[in-house]
Structure formats: C-alpha cells, structure tokens
Amino acid sequence: xxxxxxxxxxxxxxxxxxxxxxxxxxxxxxxxxxxxxxxxxxxxxxxxxxxxxxxxxxxxxxxxxxxxxxxxxxxxxxxxxxxxxxxxxxxxxxxxxxxxxxxxxxxxxxxxxxxxxxxxxxxxxxxxxxxxxxxxxxxxxxxxxxxxxxxxxxxxxxxxxxxxxxxxxxxxxxxxxxxxxxxxxxxxxxxxxxxxxxxxxxx
Amino acid sequence: xxxxxxxxxxxxxxxxxxxxxxxxxxxxxxxxxxxxxxxxxxxxxxxxxxxxxxxxxxxxxxxxxxxxxxxxxxxxxxxxxxxxxxxxxxxxxxxxxxxxxxxxxxxxxxxxxxxxxxxxxxxxxxxxxxxxxxxxxxxxxxxxxxxxxxxxxxxxxxxxxxxxxxxxxxxxxxxxxxxxxxxxxxxxxxxxxxxxxxxxxxxxxxxxxxxxxxxxxxxxxxxxxxxxxxxxxxxxxx
Amino acid sequence: xxxxxxxxxxxxxxxxxxxxxxxxxxxxxxxxxxxxxxxxxxxxxxxxxxxxxxxxxxxxxxxxxxxxxxxxxxxxxxxxxxxxxxxxxxxxxxxxxxxxxxxxxxxxxxxxxxxxxxxxxxxxxxxxxxxxxxxxxxxxxxxxxxxxxxxxxxxxxxxxxxxxxxxxxxxxxxxxxxxxxxxxxxxxxxxxxxxxxxxxxxxxxxxxxxxxxxxxxxxxxxxxxxxxxxxxxxxxxxxxxxxxxxxxxxxxxxxxxxxxxxxxxxxxxxxxxxxxxxxxxxxxxxx
Numbered sequence: 001x002x003x004x005x006x007x008x009x010x011x012x013x014x015x016x017x018x019x020x021x022x023x024x025x026x027x028x029x030x031x032x033x034x035x036x037x038x039x040x041x042x043x044x045x046x047x048x049x050x051x052x053x054x055x056x057x058x059x060x061x062x063x064x065x066x067x068x069x070x071x072x073x074x075x076x077x078x079x080x081x082x083x084x085x086x087x088x089x090x091x092x093x094x095x096x097x098x099x100x101x102x103x104x105x106x107x108x109x110x111x112x113x114x115x116x117x118x119x120x121x122x123x124x125x126x127x128x129x130x131x132x133x134x135x136x137x138x139x140x141x142x143x144x145x146x147x148x149x150x151x152x153x154x155x156x157x158x159x160x161x162x163x164x165x166x167x168x169x170x171x172x173x174x175x176x177x178x179x180x181x182x183x184x185x186x187x188x189x190x191x192x193x194x195x196x197x198x199x200x201x202x203x
Numbered sequence: 204x205x206x207x208x209x210x211x212x213x214x215x216x217x218x219x220x221x222x223x224x225x226x227x228x229x230x231x232x233x234x235x236x237x238x239x240x241x242x243x244x245x246x247x248x249x250x251x252x253x254x255x256x257x258x259x260x261x262x263x264x265x266x267x268x269x270x271x272x273x274x275x276x277x278x279x280x281x282x283x284x285x286x287x288x289x290x291x292x293x294x295x296x297x298x299x300x301x302x303x304x305x306x307x308x309x310x311x312x313x314x315x316x317x318x319x320x321x322x323x324x325x326x327x328x329x330x331x332x333x334x335x336x337x338x339x340x341x342x343x344x345x346x347x348x349x350x351x352x353x354x355x356x357x358x359x360x361x362x363x364x365x366x367x368x369x370x371x372x373x374x375x376x377x378x379x380x381x382x383x384x385x386x387x388x389x390x391x392x393x394x395x396x397x398x399x400x401x402x403x404x405x406x407x408x409x410x411x412x413x414x415x416x417x418x419x420x421x422x423x424x425x426x427x428x429x430x431x432x433x434x435x436x437x438x439x440x441x
Numbered sequence: 442x443x444x445x446x447x448x449x450x451x452x453x454x455x456x457x458x459x460x461x462x463x464x465x466x467x468x469x470x471x472x473x474x475x476x477x478x479x480x481x482x483x484x485x486x487x488x489x490x491x492x493x494x495x496x497x498x499x500x501x502x503x504x505x506x507x508x509x510x511x512x513x514x515x516x517x518x519x520x521x522x523x524x525x526x527x528x529x530x531x532x533x534x535x536x537x538x539x540x541x542x543x544x545x546x547x548x549x550x551x552x553x554x555x556x557x558x559x560x561x562x563x564x565x566x567x568x569x570x571x572x573x574x575x576x577x578x579x580x581x582x583x584x585x586x587x588x589x590x591x592x593x594x595x596x597x598x599x600x601x602x603x604x605x606x607x608x609x610x611x612x613x614x615x616x617x618x619x620x621x622x623x624x625x626x627x628x629x630x631x632x633x634x635x636x637x638x639x640x641x642x643x644x645x646x647x648x649x650x651x652x653x654x655x656x657x658x659x660x661x662x663x664x665x666x667x668x669x670x671x672x673x674x675x676x677x678x679x680x681x682x683x684x685x686x687x688x689x690x691x692x693x694x695x696x697x698x699x700x701x702x703x704x705x706x707x708x709x710x711x712x713x714x715x716x717x718x719x720x721x722x723x724x725x726x727x728x
Contacts, residue, residue: 038577038580041250042576042577044250044286045250045285045286048284048285048286048288048318049285049318050285051285051286051288051289051315052282052285052288052315052317052318053285053315055282055288055310055313055314055315056314056315056316058310059311059314059315062311099549100549103509104509104512104546104549106322107322107508107509107510107546108509108510108512108513110322110325110326110352110510111322111348111510111511111513113325113329113351113352113355114348114351114352115463115700116459116460116463117351117352117355117356118351118704119459119460119463119703119704119707120355120358120359120455120456120459120460121351121355121358121376121379121380122704122707122708122711123455123456123459123707123708123711124358124379124380125379125380126707126708126710126711126712126715132378133378133379136375136378136379137708137712140375140704140708141705141708141709144701144704144705144708145701145705147652147672147675147697147701148697148698148701148702148705149477149478149479149480149675149678149694149697149698149701150477150478150698151480152478152480153477153478159480166655166656166659167659167663170656170659171659171660171663174371174656174657174659174660175660177371177374177387177388178371178660179414179417180387180388180414181369181371181387181388183388183410183413183414183417184255184369184387184388184390184391184392184410185255185256185369185391186410187391187395187406187407187409187410188255188258188259188391188394188406189255190205190406191205191395191402191403191406192255192258194205194402196205196400196402196403196406197258197262197394197403199258199259199261199262199264199265199294199394200249200254200257200258200261200290201290201293251578252579252630319544322510347626348653359452359453359456370627371656371657372653372654372656372657
C-alpha cells in the first residue's frame, strides 16, 4: 500500500477533479461528475474541521497543564467553544444570544481596528519623498475628498476630479492588474496540472 | 515555453524581486535578534478559488522554513483553514529537517484559530505580534481585510514585513505598510523564481508573452473602435 | 517631565494621539448630529431606478452575504433596499427571494433587515420567501441560475420549496427580474456567476459593497456587466433619502464626514511637517 503515498498519486488526486470541473465548464458534459466532486470536497473540508478542533484542544490543554503564561485565556476559549457547541443542540435561545449579542458585537469591534490602523497607515505613509508613495498619497487624498459626504460644501470640483480618477486611471490600473493576475493564476494552474508545482503537498 | 525551458532550449532570465532577495536576510536577522518569524498564507485555503494564491505562497514558505531550519529561527503560523494544518505541519517540519535542525520543530508552531473565522484570526495574530514582537512578519497568499490588521499590527510591533497578494483591493496597503511588497502577479512570479526550475521559469515567460498579446489585441481593438469598426470587438466578445 | 515634542516623537504616542482623535471625531457626531448634507451619487440613483422599474409581478432576488463586522457600513443600504423591495411587493405584486451563501451571519442579518420592514398585509410563501443560509458560496451562485429548488430543497423554516406557492413557477434566472447582492468580500464572484446570463436577459445586477471594493468594481461597471452599485454607507444614506425613510445611514453620515476630514488632515499635516523638516537647515549649519 506504500504506492498510495507516492507523489504521483497525490498529484493525480489534485489534477483529476480539477480537469473534471474545467472540462464541464467549457463543454457541460460532466455536470454529474462535477457535482460529485464538489460534494466530496465539501465533505472532506467538513471532516478537516475535526483536525482543526483537535489541534486547538491539543494546544490549549498543553497550555493549561503546563501553566504557561496567559493560561486563563485558554480556559475562556475552551469554555466558550464547548458551551456554544452544546447550546446549538440543546438550548437554541442561549445560542442565539451568544451569536446576536456577543459574537456580532465582538466582530464589529475587531473590524473597527481596520479603521484605526488605516489612519496610522496614512500617517506612516505620509512624510516621504519617494515619488511612487507621493502619487499614492495624492490618490488617497483625492479619494478621501471624493468620498467625503460634505465635499460639495468645500468645493464642487471634487466630484468631477474624483469621478475622473475612479473612471480613468483607477479603472485602467485595475484592468491591468486583473488581466495580469488572471494570467498568473492560469499559469500557476497549468504548472500544477503538469505536476511542476508541488508546494501544496507540503514538505 | 515550459517545454522549451524543460528541454534547455530557452531558459528565461527573471528580474530580481526584492522580496525574494530579502528572504534569507530577514530570517538571518531574526536569528541575530533571537526572535521568531510569523508567516501567514492569508484566509484562502486549497479548496476555494484562492487556491492558486495559497499554492504560490506555500512555494515561497517552503524556502523560508529551510532558512529557518538553517539559522535556528522559530516560526509561528496561525491556521484559518483546517485542511491546511497537515500541509503546513509537513512543510515546516521538512524545512527544519532540510535546514539541519529537526529538533527545533514543534507542533505548537501551527495553531488553528477557527475555520474561516477571520476575526478570530485577526485577534490571534494581533495578540501574537504585539506580545512576541517577532523579527519578521511574512504575509503571502490570499489576503482579505485582515491584511490591514496583520500588517498594521506588524508595523506597530516594529517587524520587518514582506507581503504580497494578487487580490486587488489590498495592493495599496501592501505597498504602504510592508518593507518588501510583491504587487499583483509578482507573487506567482516569485513562486516560480524561488524554485529555479526551468519549467517554472518557462511558464513565467509564457505568461509575459500572453500579456504582450493581450496588449496588442487591446491596442488594435481600441484603434479599430475609434475608426468606427465594431466587427473586431464583436469577434473578441465571441 | 518631557516636552510635548519629545513625547510625540515616540511612535506609540503618535498612534495613541491619532486613535484618540479618531474616537472623538466619530463619537461626537453620533451623539450630537450636525445635519451635514447627504450627497446622492449617480450609481445610487441608478440602483433605485432599476428596482423601481421592476415590472409588475417581477421576481426580486436579494442575496445577503454581508457579515456582522460590515453591518455598520452596509446595513443602512441593505435595510433601505429591503424597504424599497417590499414596497414593490405591496404596490406592484412583486415577489422576493432572500438567501445567503457566504456565511451564516447573512441569514441573521437578513432577518434583522426584514424585521425593520412593514409586513402588514403580506404573506410569507406568497409574497416573499427566505431560503436561509445555503453553504457553497460561488457554487450556489452558479447553481441558482439553473436550478434554485435544487440547491434549496427547503426554505429557512424547513418547508419544502416545491410546496411553496410563490416558487411554483420560479426556478432559474429566466424567471428573475432583479438581482441584488450585499457583500463585504469579493464582488467579482457575483459578476462571474451572474454577469453573462443576466446581461443576455437584460436583468440588472446591483451590488451593495464596501467603499474599499468600489475601485475593483469600476471595470465591471464601465463594461456594463454590473448594472449599478451601492457604495457602502454613503449610498445607504442616499438610498434612504430616495425612499424617504432616513435611518442609520443618515445618522452615520456626520461621523463619516468628520472621520474623512481627520484622514485628510493626518496626510496633509504629516507631509507638510516632513517638507518643513527637510527644508529647515539645522542650527549648527547656520552657525
């Protein structure tokens, strides 16, 4: 059974489903096979979550048993995980409370960090003589003025300038990046299909 | 082009990417400072539409783990896709083995934070970067808005940052916050260049020729459309 | 006791100052609204008109793929669109299909949006249906254009979709008249799966997205693949104004204005300080 661990088998397991989906996309002849492949992938991904849960428990139980720094947080995490898991099946009201009142608020608070870090980003990026970063700063300023709700109260010219920046250089740049990234993705896919790219196999 | 490179007829030369040149230096600096490095493959996994970005990131991290093994630098990886755990465990362990320090590897280097739970990932990474202050923060792959958080927290913690994602929304963030950015498709090019294999380099040349063909088609279409002929653009649309 | 200049040169103190200023400038307008003007952008007006022009008895598909973190930005527009859509149901006999395919938070937020709509006189199953969370994201978006009942055999409440009166003659993109998605991640996913088919049938696609993703949407908007878009909270406030029901968007506009002004101020101040530092000769050189 050691042949199952050969690299060629692993690469075939990647390539065959990919080819099924690709062929079905262009010909529509393998839709049943595609549905099966997607279903198997979903099932595998779901089982993989068990791996993740085992890894998480391993890590935090090690922290607890060895009384590593910040071990109280491991208790909180494990208690939160177990209680949410149990509530989902036995106490739906409690589960809804956790999701609506705790989880949503915590997630919103974490996303607020994006705003704070954006402003430190503005501050760090400013103060430069690098012409590329200066162009980026000017574009940022124009974008900020364009998105300012009271922009017309300051100057009515921000709207046409912002619209031009959005429609001309931005669209052109995005189109270029889109094409480049799409071609890069296709190239990587071809390399993987041909077996030259093996990084997804691990070591 | 892949075939020509494989047969040795034409192996293209690739321009040096600063981020790749800096990889070894970055890991070496971490060893001098006696600190760890944090690596991130972003939110994407191997089973979604961002798989190519993750694969490209893993190709580069393979080399990073070898350097880490060579210099004796601990690595930390927070895993947001459960199916990435075995692949990354294998990669990091093999890296330490190839680098000559198999005893350094520990399964605690990979920590699972929830499947697709972006906010949990953000919290975990922010905590790690601000507590441990690793020497380097390397973020490659499919970055979502946690890119702001990871790179922002890394900047505040004073880490040397290498970042690259082909996802278009975050190019500005990467350029502004990282020391060595990989913009757009440079991540794919870096993944090919780091292996040094002729077929990989050949694929890069093929990609560049495709871009030139697209450019020519665009210019011809624009000129013909300006002249009032829509037949060409209809042909292309078909 | 160090001087302010010495204190401010430290990186963490610079960050703290910016954070505190940001907090004050966001919190103050929310507590004491200033009533600053609300602009209405052209894509917002287009989005409104596209929904308004859905024919009598038309089918409106609302895909809510936003998450909790993005509710502050996208919630205003989402609720405004839902209110407008349900108004179409009441006035023109349109039908609504609601679903989520990215994460389960979308289902909860769909319920939150519907809870803010007046449902008097409307009947679930005849006027609107909630299909809940259907895992699969892009695969679901693709499949719903061919076989809606296939990917959603039951609705959110467990009723088989083949038994729901409204869905008797609705199953594929040929039966839809308006496609709307609210997303806080990639918007090109919707264009990829819907764009070609919707364009061929002249079905409008309207996407409510974060302002950070609008630049990526521009190529699709200019090409006509995406018919219109809503630019996060600004569009949400504008849409509320268009339907005549100011809400969360209008309330947050002042905070957005002040926050943007801070961003502009930070960039200008930092760059000007840098230029002054460069051009000012040190005292030793002068002597």
